[in-house]
Amino acid sequence: MFKTILPTLVGAAIVLFARLVTAVRGVWQGVDPVPRQRIYFANHGSNGDFVLIWTVLPPALRTQTRPVAAADYWLGGKLKPFIGREVFNAVLIDRNPQTRRDDPVWQMVAALDDGASLILFPEGTRNTSDELLLPFKPGLFHVAQARPDVELVPTWIDNLTSVMPKGKVIPVPLLCSVTFGEPLAVIDGEDKAAFLKRAEAALATLAEEVAR
Amino acid sequence: MNTPAEFTTLILGVLAILVVATVIAQVLKARMARDNDVIDNLVARINAWWGMVALLTLAMLGGQAGVVILFALLSFAGLREFLTLTAKRRADHWALVVSFFVILPVQYALIWADWYGMFSIFIPVYAFLLLPIVIAIHGDTDGYLTRVAETQWGLMICVFAASHVPALLSLEIPGYEGKNVLLVAFLVVVVQLSDVLQYVWGKLIGRRKIAPRLSPSKTWEGFVGGVLNASAIGAGLWWMTPFTPLEAAGLSLVITLMGFFGGLVMSAIKRDKGVKDWGHLIAGHGGFIDRLDSVVFSAPIFFHLIRYFWSVA
Structure with a gap:
């Protein structure tokens, strides 16, 4: 009984905390919050990124949306594996090609085939540079090609890097927003580089619109 | 809870204003054939006022x-x-x-x-x-x-x-012991009523803009009407303060003027930073600073005037 309720309670506490610190607001600019299968691909600057996306999703969508996260980070220690697995139901992928046993693309496709939507950070790591975005990793392209019916929603997380920069533990309370842009899909015959460039551009454009 | 009797009278008055405002807004909304942004915003503002009044009342019942x-x-x-x-x-x-x-x-x-x-x-x-x-x-x-x-x-x-x-x-004001919470109520009510009345006068007869680059909604008609109206109401609330009616009018004039300029200053910062509202958490009003700018600017002046002229400590 307690074991099944605990992840829900912890999830609710995390959402409440995110709201208290950031008063996060979801802006559904290019899509509506409807139960369609999607990959929300977002900029990545802080460990709290997927928590914010998760917070602004309506509860019904939240339970069906799984973040894709790095196994090396989320399986360390005792608390993180519980939060990663039980609370967020993350799809944990091994970022190291030498050690991994499962293909990350296959893992994501399997999660989609189970009916889940995904939160993906195609930059692959937290961006601490002065650039708006790091070059996208190819995973988004391969998953999109394997499951072309899934909507790819560019998602811009604004200001969370100031709230909790990499390496800081105490968050600064500042207002944040999560903006969902117009979905895109892989065009027939489009190659990997062209698609990734287009996806990057879509997210960068969204960021400019948010800044205005 | 030992709140002064005047507090109850004041809250009843505020509730009466809210009821009248709600009825007027609903009548206006019903009369409009189509959705009207100004009326929708008015309804949202009034709804938010119910919440804010409830919160303030609760806080004041809780004393210090x-x-x-x-x-x-x-x-x-x-x-x-x-x-x-x-x-x-x-x-x-x-x-x-x-x-x-x-x-x-x-x-x-x-x-x-x-x-x-x-x-x-x-x-x-x-x-x-x-x-x-x-x-x-x-x-x-x-x-x-x-x-x-x-x-x-x-x-x-x-x-x-x-x-x-x-x-x-x-503040320790001789003969006013245990009633200080009424000063908080007086300040908030007069300054916020001034904001509301400036908005109402501005919407009704506002023509000439005071500072079009800072705030498109602030007009001379709204400013003069709102400040004079609110100061008159402040004078009429003298019974809940340690002031005479004339003193209450003077203090009301000072805090409504400070409130007005507070709004102007905070608007200048918003323009500088390229935003329309400070936040989004109070529906119809914007952010907390959008609602509090006038109170924040008037509070220290109100505090010190009372401290110099009325208080013993």
Whole structure:
């Protein structure tokens, strides 16, 4: 009984905390919050990124949306594996090609085939540079090609890097927003580089619109 | 709960105004053939007022604890909005953490302790000197003075100035013992009514804009009508204060003028930073600072005028 309720309670506490610190607001600019299968691909600057996306999703969508996260980070220690697995139901992928046993693309496709939507950070790591975005990793392209019916929603997380920069533990309370842009899909015959460039551009454009 | 009898009278009056406003807004809405943005915003504003009045009443029923806690939370929400827009870099993380989690709570603890000698200099002196040190230690000098100055400004407005509302409870006015919460109510009611009446007069007969670049909605007609109206109402509320009707009118004029200019100053900052509202949490109004700018600017002046001329401590 307690074991099944605990992840829900912890999830609710995390959402409440995110709201208290950031008063996060979801802006559904290019899509509506409807139960369609999607990959929300977002900029990545802080460990709290997927928590914010998760917070602004309506509860019904939240339970069906799984973040894709790095196994090396989320399986360390005792608390993180519980939060990663039980609370967020993350799809944990091994970022190291030498050690991994499962293909990350296959893992994501399997999660989609189970009916889940995904939160993906195609930059692959937290961006601490002065650039708006790091070059996208190819995973988004391969998953999109394997499951072309899934909507790819560019998602811009604004200001969370100031709230909790990499390496800081105490968050600064500042207002944040999560903006969902117009979905895109892989065009027939489009190659990997062209698609990734287009996806990057879509997210960068969204960021400019948010800044205005 | 030992709130003064005048408090009940005041709340009944405010509720009556809210009921009338709600009825008028609903009639206007029903008369409109199509959806009208101005009316929709009016309805949202009035609905939010019900919530804000409920919250303020509850806080004042809670006495000093209630008012201190409410304004500490409002300071938190306001500072969060303000520092979202100010210049900052990674190196400022500690300075910002200290602002929210040390300076803000300490200021309100000093207010709670009625320690006038300390709460009136803590942020203008100690925070003013401490913050630039914390920021300088991290060695990042890009835009250093701007970052330091904007952070200090946020603390002065959102914490220091705002904390002068609960500070009213620490004043000792002969013959007015146990009634100080009415000063809080007087300040908030007069200043907020002035805002509302400026809005109403502006919408009804507003033509000439005062500062079109700062705030397109502020007109001379709204300003004069609102300030005079609210000052007259303030004079009419003398029975809940230690003032004579004439004194109540004079103080009301001062705080409504300060309130008006507070709105103007905070609008200038919004234009500078390229935003329309400070936040989005109060439906129809915008952010907390959008609603509190006038009270924040008038509170310290109101506090000190009473302290000099009426108080013994």
